[in-house]
Amino acid sequence: MSCKDVDVYYGKFRAVTGVNLEFGRNEITALIGPSGCGKSTLLRSLNRMNDLVDGARVDGDVLFMGEDIYRKGVDPIEVRRRIGMVFQKPNPFPKSIYDNIAYGPRVTGMKVDSMDDLVEEALTKAVLWDEVKDKLKQSAFGLSGGQQQRLCIARTIAVKPDVILMDEPCSALDPIATMRIEDLMQELRQDYTIVIVTHNMQQAARVADRTAFFTALADKGTGDRTGVLVEFGRTTQIFEDPRDQRTEDYISGRFG
Ligand SMILES: Nc1ncnc2c1ncn2[C@@H]1O[C@H](COP(=O)(O)OP(=O)(O)OP(=O)(O)O)[C@@H](O)[C@H]1O
Numbered sequence: 001m002s003c004k005d006v007d008v009y010y011g012k013f014r015a016v017t018g019v020n021l022e023f024g025r026n027e028i029t030a031l032i033g034p035s036g037c038g039k040s041t042l043l044r045s046l047n048r049m050n051d052l053v054d055g056a057r058v059d060g061d062v063l064f065m066g067e068d069i070y071r072k073g074v075d076p077i078e079v080r081r082r083i084g085m086v087f088q089k090p091n092p093f094p095k096s097i098y099d100n101i102a103y104g105p106r107v108t109g110m111k112v113d114s115m116d117d118l119v120e121e122a123l124t125k126a127v128l129w130d131e132v133k134d135k136l137k138q139s140a141f142g143l144s145g146g147q148q149q150r151l152c153i154a155r156t157i158a159v160k161p162d163v164i165l166m167d168e169p170c171s172a173l174d175p176i177a178t179m180r181i182e183d184l185m186q187e188l189r190q191d192y193t194i195v196i197v198t199h200n201m202q203q204a205a206r207v208a209d210r211t212a213f214f215t216a217l218a219d220k221g222t223g224d225r226t227g228v229l230v231e232f233g234r235t236t237q238i239f240e241d242p243r244d245q246r247t248e249d250y251i252s253g254r255f256g
């Protein structure tokens, strides 16, 4: 998946501009940068989630398997099935654990031999099966925050996406639950391409193959702050040998 000259607007306000990025298959890419620099905005443009935001518009191309997902005739619902998203706050549906997983395959009309098998497979991949296998009919709200987040990851996996987008998936979790999600991400990257927004620099350094650092630049006239990509490279390079002073200042804690 890649971005070519992507700008994202909310009405007249340009939130992000000129982003060119390549997301490696079966790699984890971290998007980092100070609050308001457009990380969530860019992430939502990668699966047309911004379509659901009033006034949001994306210019440029987001190429997925060689095709622009914004091209006329592309079905945004199919885009979101193939490029799934996990949010900051775990958001299980008010349904049973089982039905949270089965929901996506049902509504998208997926051909499924055995829903029980599919539910087990998704929960196993999300490393949650052993903890919930005896209470599949119970409400998802009865799970801990960390379990709910793994349930949401299992729900995303259930519709068999190619890419998983995660927006600060651990920010509501304690260190142990965070570690479990990070371990899970390492497992998942064998089958999926993952893009994660994180404020936790150690987390980016631990999990990501590549890291993109963004910042916001103020327009001299209007004062509007627009997000730009400052530097993108292998995570080790970004953290150990940043090429741009702004990257260095940010990762060493002098800014943001
Ligand atoms: N729905 C919206 N309507 C209008 N402006 C928005 C909307 N969502 C975000 N913005 C603006 O776009 C800019 C980028 O916001 P965004 O949420 O993408 O930043 P972020 O990097 O994810 O920040 P944080 O780290 O705080 O989550 C900000 O100036 C924000 O106010």
Ligand SMILES: [Mg+2]
Residues within 6 Å of the ligand: 039, 040, 041, 197
């Ligand atoms: Mg955000």
